[in-house]
Amino acid sequence: MQVEWFRSFTEGANWRSLSKAADKLSLTPPAISKHIRQVEAAYSSVVCLLA
Numbered sequence: 226m227q228v229e230w231f232r233s234f235t236e237g238a239n240w241r242s243l244s245k246a247a248d249k250l251s252l253t254p255p256a257i258s259k260h261i262r263q264v265e266a267a268y269s270s271v272v273c274l275l276a
Contacts, residue, residue, distance in 0.1 A: 233260035234272065 233256070236246035243254040250257070265272050 227263075230260040230263045230267070233257045234264045237261060 233246060233250060233252070236249050237243055237257055240246045240249065243257045246252075247254045247257045261272070
C-alpha cells in the first residue's frame with residue numbers, strides 16, 4: 226500500500242467528505258475515491274462506506 230492511499234483515506238475519514246479531503250490534498254474527489262478503493266483492495270475488504 227502506498228502512503229498517498231492511506232493519507233487520502235485518513236483525510237476522507239477526518240473530514241467526512243471526499244471533496245474536502247481532495248481540497249486539502251490538492252487532488253480531485255475521484256482520485257480520493259480511487260485511493261480508498263486501492264486501500265480496500267490491499268486489505269481485501271470494504272474499509273468505509275459513504276452515504
